[in-house]
Amino acid sequence: MRKLSNILVTGGAGFIGSNFIRYVMKNTDFTGTVINVDNLTYAGNMHSLKDIKSEFGDKRYFFEKADICDKSKIEDIFKKYNIDTVVHFAAESHVDRSITGPEAFIKTNVFGTFTLLEVSRKFWGERHDVLFHHVSTDEVYGSLGDTGFFYEDTPYDPRSPYSASKASSDHLVFSYFHTYHLPVTLSNCSNNYGPYHFPEKLIPLMILNILDEKPLPVYGDGKNIRDWLFVEDHNSAVWAVINNGTTGEKYNIGGENEWENITLVHYLCERMAHFTGKDNDYYKKLITYVKDRPGHDRRYAINCDKLKNQLGWKQSVDFAKGLDKTIQWYLSNSDWINTVKSGEYLKWVENNYTARG
Numbered sequence: 001m002r003k004l005s006n007i008l009v010t011g012g013a014g015f016i017g018s019n020f021i022r023y024v025m026k027n028t029d030f031t032g033t034v035i036n037v038d039n040l041t042y043a044g045n046m047h048s049l050k051d052i053k054s055e056f057g058d059k060r061y062f063f064e065k066a067d068i069c070d071k072s073k074i075e076d077i078f079k080k081y082n083i084d085t086v087v088h089f090a091a092e093s094h095v096d097r098s099i100t101g102p103e104a105f106i107k108t109n110v111f112g113t114f115t116l117l118e119v120s121r122k123f124w125g126e127r128h129d130v131l132f133h134h135v136s137t138d139e140v141y142g143s144l145g146d147t148g149f150f151y152e153d154t155p156y157d158p159r160s161p162y163s164a165s166k167a168s169s170d171h172l173v174f175s176y177f178h179t180y181h182l183p184v185t186l187s188n189c190s191n192n193y194g195p196y197h198f199p200e201k202l203i204p205l206m207i208l209n210i211l212d213e214k215p216l217p218v219y220g221d222g223k224n225i226r227d228w229l230f231v232e233d234h235n236s237a238v239w240a241v242i243n244n245g246t247t248g249e250k251y252n253i254g255g256e257n258e259w260e261n262i263t264l265v266h267y268l269c270e271r272m273a274h275f276t277g278k279d280n281d282y283y284k285k286l287i288t289y290v291k292d293r294p295g296h297d298r299r300y301a302i303n304c305d306k307l308k309n310q311l312g313w314k315q316s317v318d319f320a321k322g323l324d325k326t327i328q329w330y331l332s333n334s335d336w337i338n339t340v341k342s343g344e345y346l347k348w349v350e351n352n353y354t355a356r357g
């Protein structure tokens, strides 16, 4: 078990990062300090951490608004808080946006990761009691056919500017391990869902559109497959890796829970009908097939035996319960939804779907 004292979490105002901070502060025996570094892009939302700020703010939780590409600011933060652990979530994370505007993805995901690695190696020197954990995605492995799984040694084959930028950052992380002996770990996770998920992604977009009785855009034939995992289970896996993972190794994280998009959207319509008191099929009339995402990966499926066997991780939330919990969270957090809706996202969502036809 590593000793972690001052953890720099990048992208802590985003979906997974904010849930990670909450998980560490409330569900583990960690007694140190968390420093959240986020430059609050459209996806960063301080309201996602209101409870953490009021309980731990300026005692064990600190927020620094900074761009991970800004080397001198990141150096100052390392010095100010004597950082010994980096958990790197910050990224441009949405595949559709990477198709319409790839540049931000290269900047943040590639150059930003490089900047963090450089600062870490210079600040830590030869230390071995430190760790850089890089949070990555299963999308680096490309697309599967009807059978098979992604393993840790599956060759990289990214297909979108997003996944190519993440693949590039993964390679940089391991290059710093091999070249400079920077202590690193890396994880590649499948699709997350849960509270505080930005509503440009499939599940929260569908939930909010159902509530507004707006069209539910399903790409292509709706038969693409994703492997869904509750966000807290992703974060318990990251926690297991940073505490007990082997330096220089990567771990796949997945839900072993494959769904065709259209089946999932039907199921979501039924659960939403259950919670809003409508007939079972009421919302299905909103389903609208739209033009496919260019380069749309067909199927993702993760084998996470290494994580289970070596670190004893297992997921704790089954999909039916996790999805109901998520729906209930959105139904009872209209304040959070309003903070998101007041931003620029709605415009983007609308333009994107108009363009798709």
Ligand code: NAD
Binding pocket: 010, 011, 012, 013, 014, 015, 016, 017, 037, 038, 039, 040, 041, 042, 043, 044, 045, 066, 067, 068, 069, 088, 089, 090, 091, 092, 093, 094, 108, 112, 135, 136, 137, 138, 166, 188, 189, 190, 191, 192, 193, 198
């Ligand atoms: P998100 O888009 O919800 O949040 C990203 C956060 O990073 C935001 O708070 C944003 O403000 C911040 N950020 C962006 N650019 C920054 C910059 N230059 N400097 C500082 N902060 C910046 O993303 P997410 O879904 O929470 O994903 C987090 C990480 O997990 C990403 O690295 C993503 O690739 C990875 N991942 C996501 C999933 C998923 O299903 N969402 C699955 C596997 C891996």
Ligand code: DAU
Binding pocket: 093, 094, 095, 096, 136, 137, 138, 139, 189, 190, 191, 192, 200, 201, 202, 203, 205, 217, 218, 219, 224, 225, 226, 261, 293, 300
């Ligand atoms: O696999 C991990 C990845 O999962 C993460 O690395 C990414 O950051 C995260 O965004 C997610 O990528 P996807 O592209 O799989 O997620 P998204 O929610 O955008 O889409 C899920 C599936 O649903 C995908 O096959 C596209 C489809 N889709 C998506 C949207 C937003 C639709 O059919 N309609 C939609 O409106």
